[in-house]
Amino acid sequence: GQGSVALVGAGPGDPELLTLKAVRVLQSADVVLYDDLVAPAVLDVARREARKMLVGKTGYKPSCKQDDINALMVSLARQGKRVVRLKGGDPMVFGRAGEEITAARDAGLPVEVVPGITAAQGAASRLAVSLTHRDHARRLQFVTAHARDGKLPRDIDWTALADPAATTVVYMPQRTWAELAERAVAAGLDPATPAIAVFSATRPEERQVPATVATLAGALHQAVAEGATGPCLILFGHAIGEAAAFAGELEQH
Amino acid sequence: GQGSVALVGAGPGDPELLTLKAVRVLQSADVVLYDDLVAPAVLDVARREARKMLVGKTGYKPSCKQDDINALMVSLARQGKRVVRLKGGDPMVFGRAGEEITAARDAGLPVEVVPGITAAQGAASRLAVSLTHRDHARRLQFVTAHARDGKLPRDIDWTALADPAATTVVYMPQRTWAELAERAVAAGLDPATPAIAVFSATRPEERQVPATVATLAGALHQAVAEGATGPCLILFGHAIGEAAAFAGELEQH
Numbered sequence: 368g369q370g371s372v373a374l375v376g377a378g379p380g381d382p383e384l385l386t387l388k389a390v391r392v393l394q395s396a397d398v399v400l401y402d403d404l405v406a407p408a409v410l411d412v413a414r415r416e417a418r419k420m421l422v423g424k425t426g427y428k429p430s431c432k433q434d435d436i437n438a439l440m441v442s443l444a445r446q447g448k449r450v451v452r453l454k455g456g457d458p459m460v461f462g463r464a465g466e467e468i469t470a471a472r473d474a475g476l477p478v479e480v481v482p483g484i485t486a487a488q489g490a491a492s493r494l495a496v497s498l499t500h501r502d503h504a505r506r507l508q509f510v511t512a513h514a515r516d517g518k519l520p521r522d523i524d525w526t527a528l529a530d531p532a533a534t535t536v537v538y539m540p541q542r543t544w545a546e547l548a549e550r551a552v553a554a555g556l557d558p559a560t561p562a563i564a565v566f567s568a569t570r571p572e573e574r575q576v577p578a579t580v581a582t583l584a585g586a587l588h589q590a591v592a593e594g595a596t597g598p599c600l601i602l603f604g605h606a607i608g609e610a611a612a613f614a615g616e617l618e619q620h
Numbered sequence: 621g622q623g624s625v626a627l628v629g630a631g632p633g634d635p636e637l638l639t640l641k642a643v644r645v646l647q648s649a650d651v652v653l654y655d656d657l658v659a660p661a662v663l664d665v666a667r668r669e670a671r672k673m674l675v676g677k678t679g680y681k682p683s684c685k686q687d688d689i690n691a692l693m694v695s696l697a698r699q700g701k702r703v704v705r706l707k708g709g710d711p712m713v714f715g716r717a718g719e720e721i722t723a724a725r726d727a728g729l730p731v732e733v734v735p736g737i738t739a740a741q742g743a744a745s746r747l748a749v750s751l752t753h754r755d756h757a758r759r760l761q762f763v764t765a766h767a768r769d770g771k772l773p774r775d776i777d778w779t780a781l782a783d784p785a786a787t788t789v790v791y792m793p794q795r796t797w798a799e800l801a802e803r804a805v806a807a808g809l810d811p812a813t814p815a816i817a818v819f820s821a822t823r824p825e826e827r828q829v830p831a832t833v834a835t836l837a838g839a840l841h842q843a844v845a846e847g848a849t850g851p852c853l854i855l856f857g858h859a860i861g862e863a864a865a866f867a868g869e870l871e872q873h
Contacts, residue, residue, distance in 0.1 A: 378639075386737065387643065388636035459744040460760065465753035465862060480745040484639065488735040491712040495733050499764070500718035505773050506780065507713065508761040511752070520758050527759065527780035609718060 370444035372471040373451050374458040376483015379598075380406040381569035384484045392481055393417075397448040400440060404455030404598050406570060413451070433463060437470035444476045455598065457485040461511050461538045485509075486600045487536040490568040494575065494602075494610040498534045503605040506533040512547050513539035519546055525554035534604035540564070541591075541599050545584040556580060561608035564590065567597030577612040623697035625724040626704050627711040629736015632851070633659040634822035637737045645734055646670075650701040653693060657708030657851050659823060666704070686716060690723035697729045708851065710738040714764050714791045738762075739853045740789040743821040747828065747855075747863040751787045756858040759786040765800050766792035772799055778807035787857035793817070794844075794852050798837040809833060814861035817843065820850030830865040 373392050378384035385393075393399065393413040400422045401410060410419060422431045422439070431439075436452075444450045458464040458480060471478045487509060491498050498507045508527065514520040528535055528551045537547065544564075552558050558581035566574040574595045578586040580603055587599075607613075626645050631637035638646075646652065646666040653675045654663060663672060675684045675692070684692075689705075697703045711717040711733060724731045740762060744751050751760045761780065767773040781788055781804045790800065805811050811834035819827040827848045831839040833856055840852075860866075 381641070383641035383644070384639050384735065386631075386637050386639055388634070390640065391636070457741055457744075459741060459749070459751045461752050462750065463754065465750035465755070465859070468748055468750070469862075478748060480748050482637065482737045482741040482745040484735045484737070485741070488710055488712060488738070492733040492735040495721050495731060496712070497715065497718035497721070498712045499714050499762070501716065501768075502718070505775055506761055506763050506777060508759055508780075508786075509752070510759050515754075522758055522785050524759060524780060524783045524786070527761075527777060527783060527786075530777045530780060532775050533761075533777070533780075606718070609722075 370447045371449050371477045371479070372440055372444050373479045373481060374464050374467060375451050375453050375481040376457040377405045377409045377453050377455050378484040379456060379486045379489030379569045380409070380567060381489070382406070382408040382412055384489060384569060385409060385412060386481065386483065389481050389483065392451060393453070395449060396451040398443050399451045399453050400436065401453040402455050405453055410453070433466055437467055440467060441470055441474045441476065444471070445474065457483040460485045460509060486538065486568055486598060487602065490565040490600050490602060493565070493568055493573060494563065494612060496607060496610040498606060500606040500609055503609070504532060504534040506530065508533055509536045509538060511538045512543040517542065519543040525550055529555040531557065531605065534602065534606045537601040540601040541587070544587060544601060548580050548584060552580060560603050561605065561613060562601060562603035563607055563610060563612060564599055564601045566590070566595040566599050568600060570597060572597060575612045577610065623700045624702050624730045624732070625693060625697050626702070626732045626734060627717050627720060628704050628706050628734040629710040630658045630662045630706050630708050631737040632709060632739045632742030632822045633662070633820060634742070635659070635661040635665055637742060637822060638662060638665060639734065639736065642734050642736065645704060646706070648702060649704040651696050652704045652706050653689065654706040655708050658706055663706070686719055690720055693720060694723055694727045694729065697724070698727065707736070710736040713738045713762060739791065739821055739851060740855065743818040743853050743855060746818070746821055746826060747816065747865060749860060749863040751859060753859040753862055756862070757785060757787040759783065761786055762789045762791060764791045765796040770795065772796040778803055782808035784810065784858065787855065787859045790854040793854040794840070797840060797854060801833050801837060805833060813856055813858065814866060815854060815856035816860055816863060816865060817852055817854045819843070819848040819852050821853060823850060825850060828865045830863065
């Protein structure tokens with residue numbers, strides 16, 4: 368039969384946060400090319416007979432080059448395989464899906480995208496905090512703090528980040544958060560704005576680090592020293608102050 | 621037994637985009653309070669014996685007041701019912717979840733949140749377009765074009781919307797899009813920026829209306845006249861120009 372490519376969102380980690388469609392597609396896969404941010408419990412959902420290959424490409428670790436991933440994906444699909452490209456969170460949100468869709472299309476292969484719960488949504492559900500709470504937030508924005516060279520992206524819109532009526536979610540914040548916070552404050556962000564780091568959102572090892580924009584860099588450092596691990600996300604804005612973690616009434620579900 | 625409240629994301633419409641957790645919670649519900657934007661096919665997933673009550677509160681139609689929904693939800697849970705508050709998309713993204721979480725907490729009830737695929741993600745998967753395509757977008761932002769009074773919110777950050785390196789998703793755009801586009805262009809947004817309206821994303825009646833920021837108001841008007849129906853979402857930004865709809869090579873899955 369003809370091969371195909373499906374980009375599938377693995378969600379933030381809890382395998383129960385996979386969509387029914389993701390499960391169906393994973394269970395009919397011949398090959399699963401997965402990122403190092405995909406939780407092992409999610410990978411277990413894939414068809415047992417499927418070949419599973421770690422291709423990395425997210426997180427801070429060394430990984431395959433994007434061109435190599437594209438070439439492997441296309442080559443396997445051309446051999447008639449049903450190839451699933453499994454990505455942490457949602458492929459369409461900081462998932463490098465653009466390059467892979469283009470590569471598959473250029474090769475004349477059918478491409479399907481299955482959305483996933485992105486890390487921000489996983490964290491918000493665990494914090495039980497509305498990212499667009501009517502009293503606090505008119506705009507929700509996602510940014511990455513990690514450019515191709517591993518540094519802070521050069522063209523961040525600092526005014527947009529300083530807006531007191533926005534909720535901001537920072538993906539891949541760990542190496543550059545201190546600088547990002549400093550520059551956002553310089554652009555007018557109130558340093559007392561509630562900010563929280565969430566490690567391994569929705570996984571058993573989840574850890575929440577509530578602080579403020581001004582104090583989170585230190586709190587983050589300490590949490591890592593104390594063993595906080597896994598994918599990290601930072602959320603800030605006045606809506607985040609509604610999170611249970613700040614009220615000291617955090618319930619574990 | 622003790623009652624409980626679960627806020628559950630119904631996703632954009634395709635019932636296969638429910639998470640496994642949403643299905644589990646829906647199948648153990650005693651009562652489901654649902655919005656008018658929840659697709660009937662999603663509601664069918666709920667436990668057959670569950671009482672299903674339309675409480676509205678999304679879309680443009682008249683609906684129950686938020687205070688009445690909160691009171692009903694708390695009252696049912698206090699009677700020992702497992703109450704599911706089922707919301708289109710993700711409860712934490714323009715879902716009024718904040719008020720309901722507070723009401724349940726204030727009543728001493730256990731609250732759980734199950735995230736859902738939000739409309740922007742459903743639309744992006746169908747358009748096969750990365751919302752954060754590396755060549756085009758550094759920031760992804762969600763705004764609502766519909767304030768409490770039905771008009772454009774007064775405190776929109778127009779500079780943030782005019783940023784050429786952002787992808788913007790406008791929820792509830794239909795009544796106010798023309799004004800929003802005009803003001804964003806006045807703030808510096810290139811009127812030739814690709815923009816697309818998606819009606820009923822991921823549903824059988826889905827309709828995509830590709831245009832530009834300048835021409836979408838007219839195209840939208842025409843699409844509605846031609847029968848486009850259901851929840852509408854507008855996406856704009858240079859990343860959106862990568863959508864298959866613009867290349868005239870749209871495939872239906």
